[in-house]
Amino acid sequence: MFDSPPSGAGTRARLVSSMVNLLQRRGLVGAGLTEILHDAEAPKGVLYYHFPGGKVELAIAAIEASVDWLVGALDDTLAKFDDPLDAFEHWIAKSGRRLTRTTFERGCPLAAVSLESSPHDKAMRAALAKAFATLRDRLASALVSHGYPHSEADGAAALLVAAYEGGLMQARVAGSIYPLMTACSTLVTLLRARRALTVS
Amino acid sequence: MFDSPPSGAGTRARLVSSMVNLLQRRGLVGAGLTEILHDAEAPKGVLYYHFPGGKVELAIAAIEASVDWLVGALDDTLAKFDDPLDAFEHWIAKSGRRLTRTTFERGCPLAAVSLESSPHDKAMRAALAKAFATLRDRLASALVSHGYPHSEADGAAALLVAAYEGGLMQARVAGSIYPLMTACSTLVTLLRARRALTVS
Amino acid sequence: MFDSPPSGAGTRARLVSSMVNLLQRRGLVGAGLTEILHDAEAPKGVLYYHFPGGKVELAIAAIEASVDWLVGALDDTLAKFDDPLDAFEHWIAKSGRRLTRTTFERGCPLAAVSLESSPHDKAMRAALAKAFATLRDRLASALVSHGYPHSEADGAAALLVAAYEGGLMQARVAGSIYPLMTACSTLVTLLRARRALTVS
Amino acid sequence: MFDSPPSGAGTRARLVSSMVNLLQRRGLVGAGLTEILHDAEAPKGVLYYHFPGGKVELAIAAIEASVDWLVGALDDTLAKFDDPLDAFEHWIAKSGRRLTRTTFERGCPLAAVSLESSPHDKAMRAALAKAFATLRDRLASALVSHGYPHSEADGAAALLVAAYEGGLMQARVAGSIYPLMTACSTLVTLLRARRALTVS
DNA sequence: ACCAGCGGGACTCCCCGTTGAT
DNA sequence: ATCAACGGGGAGTCCCGCTGGT
Numbered sequence: 001m002f003d004s005p006p007s008g009a010g011t012r013a014r015l016v017s018s019m020v021n022l023l024q025r026r027g028l029v030g031a032g033l034t035e036i037l038h039d040a041e042a043p044k045g046v047l048y049y050h051f052p053g054g055k056v057e058l059a060i061a062a063i064e065a066s067v068d069w070l071v072g073a074l075d076d077t078l079a080k081f082d083d084p085l086d087a088f089e090h091w092i093a094k095s096g097r098r099l100t101r102t103t104f105e106r107g108c109p110l111a112a113v114s115l116e117s118s119p120h121d122k123a124m125r126a127a128l129a130k131a132f133a134t135l136r137d138r139l140a141s142a143l144v145s146h147g148y149p150h151s152e153a154d155g156a157a158a159l160l161v162a163a164y165e166g167g168l169m170q171a172r173v174a175g176s177i178y179p180l181m182t183a184c185s186t187l188v189t190l191l192r193a194r195r196a197l198t199v200s
Numbered sequence: 201m202f203d204s205p206p207s208g209a210g211t212r213a214r215l216v217s218s219m220v221n222l223l224q225r226r227g228l229v230g231a232g233l234t235e236i237l238h239d240a241e242a243p244k245g246v247l248y249y250h251f252p253g254g255k256v257e258l259a260i261a262a263i264e265a266s267v268d269w270l271v272g273a274l275d276d277t278l279a280k281f282d283d284p285l286d287a288f289e290h291w292i293a294k295s296g297r298r299l300t301r302t303t304f305e306r307g308c309p310l311a312a313v314s315l316e317s318s319p320h321d322k323a324m325r326a327a328l329a330k331a332f333a334t335l336r337d338r339l340a341s342a343l344v345s346h347g348y349p350h351s352e353a354d355g356a357a358a359l360l361v362a363a364y365e366g367g368l369m370q371a372r373v374a375g376s377i378y379p380l381m382t383a384c385s386t387l388v389t390l391l392r393a394r395r396a397l398t399v400s
Numbered sequence: 401m402f403d404s405p406p407s408g409a410g411t412r413a414r415l416v417s418s419m420v421n422l423l424q425r426r427g428l429v430g431a432g433l434t435e436i437l438h439d440a441e442a443p444k445g446v447l448y449y450h451f452p453g454g455k456v457e458l459a460i461a462a463i464e465a466s467v468d469w470l471v472g473a474l475d476d477t478l479a480k481f482d483d484p485l486d487a488f489e490h491w492i493a494k495s496g497r498r499l500t501r502t503t504f505e506r507g508c509p510l511a512a513v514s515l516e517s518s519p520h521d522k523a524m525r526a527a528l529a530k531a532f533a534t535l536r537d538r539l540a541s542a543l544v545s546h547g548y549p550h551s552e553a554d555g556a557a558a559l560l561v562a563a564y565e566g567g568l569m570q571a572r573v574a575g576s577i578y579p580l581m582t583a584c585s586t587l588v589t590l591l592r593a594r595r596a597l598t599v600s
Numbered sequence: 601m602f603d604s605p606p607s608g609a610g611t612r613a614r615l616v617s618s619m620v621n622l623l624q625r626r627g628l629v630g631a632g633l634t635e636i637l638h639d640a641e642a643p644k645g646v647l648y649y650h651f652p653g654g655k656v657e658l659a660i661a662a663i664e665a666s667v668d669w670l671v672g673a674l675d676d677t678l679a680k681f682d683d684p685l686d687a688f689e690h691w692i693a694k695s696g697r698r699l700t701r702t703t704f705e706r707g708c709p710l711a712a713v714s715l716e717s718s719p720h721d722k723a724m725r726a727a728l729a730k731a732f733a734t735l736r737d738r739l740a741s742a743l744v745s746h747g748y749p750h751s752e753a754d755g756a757a758a759l760l761v762a763a764y765e766g767g768l769m770q771a772r773v774a775g776s777i778y779p780l781m782t783a784c785s786t787l788v789t790l791l792r793a794r795r796a797l798t799v800s
Numbered sequence: 801a802c803c804a805g806c807g808g809g810a811c812t813c814c815c816c817g818t819t820g821a822t
Numbered sequence: 823a824t825c826a827a828c829g830g831g832g833a834g835t836c837c838c839g840c841t842g843g844t
Contacts, residue, residue, distance in 0.1 A: 011826080011827075025318060026229070026316055026318070027227060027229065027312075027315060027316045029226070029227065029229040029230040029316075030229040030316050032811080032812075032813090033812075033813060033814085034811080034812080034813095042827085042828095043827065043828045043829055043830095044814090044815090044828075044829055044830075045815080045816085045818095045827065045828050045829065045830090046826080046827055046828070046829095047814090048814070048815065048816095049825090049826065049827070049828095050826090054813070054814065054815095055813070055814090103319050104319050105318060105319055107315055111315050111369060112227075112312070112315035112316060114369050114370075114372065114373045115227060115307055115311050115312035115315060115369060115372070116226055116227045116229075116230055116312060116316075117372075117373065118225060118226070118305060119303050119304050119305055119375065125372075125373045125374075125375065128373035129373045129374040129375070132370050132373065132374065132379070133374070136370075136379070152386060152389075154382055155382035155383060155385065155386030156386055158367065158370065158379045158382045158383035158386070159363060159367075159382075159383040159384075159386045159387055161366060161370065161383075162362060162363045162364075162365070162366025162367045162369075162370065162379075162383045163359055163362045163363060163366060164362075164366065165362070165365065165366035165369055165370075166361060166362025166363060166364065166365035166366035166367075166369075167358065167359075167362045167366075169311060169314050169315060169362075169365055169366075170314075170332050170336075170358065170361065170362065170365075172314065172315070172317075172325075173314045173317065173325045173328040173329045173332065174325075174329045174332065174333070175319065175325065175329070179332070179336070179358045179362075182354055182355035182358045182359075183355060183358035183359040183361075183362045184359075185355065186352060186355030186356055186358070186359045187359055187387075187390075189352075189394075190387075190390040190391065190393075190394055191390065193390075193393065193394060193397065194389075194390055194393060197393065211802090211803090232835080232836070232837090233836075233837060233838085234835075234836080234837090242803095243803065243804050243805085244804075244805085244806095244838090245802090245803060245804050245805080245839095245840095246802080246803060246804080247837095247838095248838075248839080249801090249802065249803070250802095254837070254838070255837065255838090411823090425718060426629070426716055426718070427627060427629065427712075427715060427716045429626070429627065429629040429630040429716075430629040430716050432815080432816070432817090433816075433817060433818090434815075434816075434817090443823080443824060443825085444818095444824080444825085445819095445823060445824045445825075446823060446824080447817095447818095448818075448819080449823060449824090454817065454818070455817065455818095503719050504719050505718060505719055507715055511715050511769060512627075512712070512715035512716060514769050514770075514772065514773045515627060515707055515711050515712035515715060515769060515772070516626055516627045516629075516630050516712060516716075517772075517773065518625060518626070518705060519703050519704050519705055519775065525772075525773045525774075525775065528773040529773045529774045529775070532770050532773065532774065532779070533774070536770075536779070552786060552789075554782055555782035555783060555785065555786030556786055558767065558770060558779045558782045558783035558786070559763060559767075559782075559783040559784075559786045559787055561766060561770065561783075562762060562763045562764075562765070562766025562767045562769075562770065562779075562783045563759060563762045563763060563766060564762075564766065565762070565765065565766035565769055565770075566761060566762025566763060566764065566765035566766035566767075566769075567758065567759075567762045567766075569711060569714050569715060569762075569765055569766075570714075570732050570736075570758065570761065570762065570765075572714065572715070572717075572725075573714045573717065573725045573728040573729045573732065574725075574729040574732065574733070575719065575725065575729070579732070579736070579758045579762075582754055582755035582758045582759075583755060583758035583759040583761075583762045584759075585755065586752060586755030586756055586758070586759045587759055587787075587790075589752075589794075590787075590790040590791065590793075590794055591790065593790075593793065593794060593797065594789075594790055594793060597793065611806085611807075632831080632832070632833090633832080633833060633834085634831075634832085634833090642807090642808090643807075643808045643809050643810095644808080644809060644810085644833095644834085644835090645807065645808050645809060645810095645835085645836085645837095645838095646806080646807055646808070646809095647834095648834075648835070649805090649806065649807065649808095650806090654833070654834065655833070655834090
């Protein structure tokens with residue numbers, strides 16, 4: 001889910017991929033260019049050739065790449081399950097396994113940057129807002145097309161995203177997937193119950 | 201809610217308070233000592249007198265102060281309402297107003313640090329884990345004592361915290377309280393429905 | 401006088417012309433290749449096609465172009481006046497007007513480079529030395545052919561150039577043409593008096 | 601004349617002194633902080649302790665120190681000679697010797713910066729303008745008090761400064777003191793003649 | 801105990817002038 | 823004539839000790 005996008009051949013792609021990786025672990029401020037460059041095995045000057053806007057432009061590219069990748073993965077998962085709530089459970093379970101496997105080092109590539117950004121970082125926040133909006137839209141329309149009441153789908157989508165982000169945050173600092181898992185499975189239970197009610 | 205703790209007179213308190221403030225806006229890495237010192241109107245040497253551990257020790261103090269303050273505010277709110285879900289709604293509404301008032305500059309003092317931290321920052325993560333756990337416990341026991349099924353209270357508490365943190369994140373980058381509000385009111389609706397079911 | 405040479409059509413000429421322009425405003429070190437390329441609307445690689453020696457070779461070309469242009473303008477002016485001192489006064493007046501018009505941004509294309517250069521920049525200093533020598537010679541021979549004592553013409557020519565360069569320097573930092581004007585008109589007065597004496 | 605000011609004990613003074621030195625040789629843009637720090641044997645952080653404004657603030661301090669030192673030396677020289685023109689000749693002769701001794705590496709600490717500065721560097725140009733004005737005033741009043749016509753003293757002072765700066769520029773690139781010497785001795789001759797006329 | 805001056809480098813992001821392969 | 827890559831500095835700022843006075 002939150003692996004780097006497949007790390008295409010070119011230098012530019014390697015830069016983006018390294019940035020995504022660091023964004024997940026330390027956020028934008030914590031991500032040193034030196035480190036990015038080092039692990040993309042790219043020399044210094046290359047960055048400003050591909051991203052004249054420097055760190056921020058690279059970060060935005062990384063966010064966009066992440067979101068493309070997330071949406072792709074999300075669509076795949078939704079397609080595999082008849083019920084979007086099943087898909088969500090699957091997604092969460094997978095996240096939990098990855099979290100354990102990587103010893104809670106990496107989170108969502110959008111989250112840390114979001115919290116570090118200020119209203120003055122217009123471009124940054126715009127990219128992030130668009131990213132979250134896209135995710136919510138995908139979830140909402142999946143919910144609707146599977147019988148969830150139309151008027152409540154937006155709220156449920158925002159809540160799903162929030163539960164995921166907020167659960168991940170608690171899980172990482174706790175060094176345990178428990179907060180993520182309980183929060184999300186509680187949510188799924190609640191949503192199922194809700195749908196059952198409105199359907200009947 | 202997330203204002204700085206009352207900023208006691210002493211130098212040490214002013215340092216902590218400045219740190220809390222910056223944590224909400226930029227996270228730990230983004231918080232420069234120079235800036236902290238400047239806005240606490242404290243000279244350089246003072247920091248290492250009060251916090252020999254430097255920046256990190258100050259940050260931990262800031263987190264603890266924040267959590268004390270949060271728990272206090274939470275308890276007050278819970279006490280004012282018969283139903284903890286009403287209390288939560290009130291809390292969210294207040295957060296929304298503050299968010300608008302401060303033009304989406306400040307978030308939760310725990311959140312950004314959480315996402316920047318790595319598993320190696322043991323002390324940091326321990327403080328954060330304890331902080332979140334405390335909040336969850338408070339919420340869970342309030343839920344239980346107001347009729348929410350015991351076996352599901354932990355999950356609901358984790359979900360409440362997650363919804364808040366995740367909603368806040370989406371709201372800040374969107375520059376709109378909408379994602380926070382819908383996510384949370386959806387959650388409240390769901391929880392009320394659930395309780396109605398189990399009570400009957 | 402110190403406008404760029406007419407900026408011939410070709411890419412090469414545009415490069416030289418941009419360089420001249422920047423030399424007048426910031427000197428050689430201050431002139432970034434990126435900026436030159438940008439304002440000549442030329443891609444990066446082009447420079448090394450036309451000037452394999454890089455920045456320095458371009459600068460030398462710019463100096464030579466400047467000097468050609470200066471000598472041309474000087475000869476024209478001298479031709480227009482019977483007395484070279486009248487010509488000098490005219491030149492200075494024109495410089496003053498341009499200075500005001502351009503808000504004291506631009507100076508002589510030779511001056512800044514001269515002061516930044518070190519004895520080790522042989523080619524650079526040679527080009528500059530030749531440039532100044534040419535200007536002095538032109539002035540000296542004009543003086544001689546208009547009755548100025550032969551033995552003192554070289555000194556007077558060097559002094560004229562110096563007064564111009566030194567006056568320009570003072571004028572630019574002062575943001576006022578006054579130092580340039582007084583210095584030069586004083587000099588003209590002195591030279592006229594001298595000539596009057598020796599002629600009689 | 602163009603030695604660094606006596607290089608007082610403190611770190612700050614050493615920084616200023618190094619800056620003065622580099623200003624004479626390469627101008628402000630050409631003066632790397634690294635080099636300055638190296639030859640002042642000071643670490644980086646110290647600079648921003650003494651000069652929070654960074655390079656520019658240090659440069660302004662260097663200009664002010666230079667001017668103080670120049671004015672001091674000028675006053676001393678003027679005091680040693682009855683006639684200010686004798687003093688000027690002496691000054692020039694000394695400059696010429698130093699030029700030769702240092703193989704034309706160093707010039708006036710004010711000159712290069714002046715030519716690199718733009719109208720937008722307000723503080724810089726103000727410091728420079730003040731510096732030149734001070735020098736002119738000193739010279740003008742010396743001239744007046746030794747019989748030079750009051751109404752022409754300002755012009756003569758500006759011309760003396762210009763001749764010096766412009767002569768130095770030509771001399772350095774030529775690798776020969778000749779342009780400086782002839783320009784200045786010509787000027788002295790002219791001024792003497794002028795004074796003789798008006799006195800009688 | 802509390803505070804402050806002064807200093808110390810490593811590290812930040814950025815951009816420079818430059819070259820091979822195409 | 824051009825694109826992509828190259829590293830080495832550019833200035834600036836980081837977080838952090840010493841030493842000494844109160």
